[in-house]
Amino acid sequence: MLAAIHKMGFIHADLKPDNILYEQSDSRKLAQIDRSGKRMTVPILTGVAVHIVDFGRAVSIHGRYRHAAVATVYRAPEVDLVDWGAEVDIFALGCVFAEMFLGKMLFPNTHSLIHRMYLLEGVIGNFPLAMARLIKVNRPGSFLSLNTSAPWMVPLNVSTLILKHQKPLETLIPLATAANLIRRMSNSSPEHRIRADEVEHHYYFYLNANGTRATI
Incomplete structure (x- = not known):
């Protein structure tokens, strides 16, 4: 769906769970045993249609932009630091995908851009040197030095608690195929x-839990 939007020449620029709708198309009953040992039957989706809605912030895929886009907790770092393009949709979709595994936001809301950058580094790793150089040019003073570690000074307020307990992506999502796609x-x-257009061909969607290729 997102690939089709990009192919039509648009950046959605506001991907989040509220703007992704799931329409049940098929289901079947599955027998399960609950923790008490009681047998129960639950409906399991075997087919679902996905719809991306709300194009109020959509822009042309052929431009580069500097205005704010995407809700903060799904926002790619370049939106706050440099210019941005269609890649912001991919970042946001990765956050939504991770949220489906975690049952909570991958990047909790923080009090400032400084905290958010620390949070991003804690989960997905250090900024590449090229990105750090670009940030230094566009946002002087953002980094303590021109390297890939420790942007800014350590924040000293309640948001620090979030940062201290944040874990790397592969620890949060131990399923290797899913973690690789999200990364x-x-x-x-x-x-x-x-x-x-590469996401749907990622091996996460083709491999069963035992590592064999699925038939889809």
Whole structure:
């Protein structure tokens, strides 16, 4: 769906769970045993249609932009630091995908841009040197030195508690295939993110839990 939007020449620029709708198309009953040992039957989706809605912030895919886009907790780092393009949709989709696994936001809301950058580094790793150089040019004073560690000074307020307990992506999502896809979507460097038309061909969607290729 996102690949089709990009192919039509648009950046959605506001991807979040509220703007992704799931329409049940098929289901079947599955027998399960609950913790008390009681047998129960639950409906399991075997087919679902996905719709991306609300194009109020959509812009042309052919431009580069500097205005704010995407809700903060799904926002790619370049939106706050440099200019941005279609890659912001991929980052946001990666955050939504991770949220489906975690049952909570991958990047909790923080009090400031400083805290958010620390949070991003804690989960997806250090900013690449090229990205750090670009940030230094566009936002002087953002980094303590021109390297890939420790942007800004350590924040000293309640948001620090969030940062101290944040874990790397592979620890948060131990399923290796899913973690790999999310990491490729949430790469801090936009030019290294997977493209929308590549996401659906990622091996996560083709491998069963035992590592064999699924039939779809």
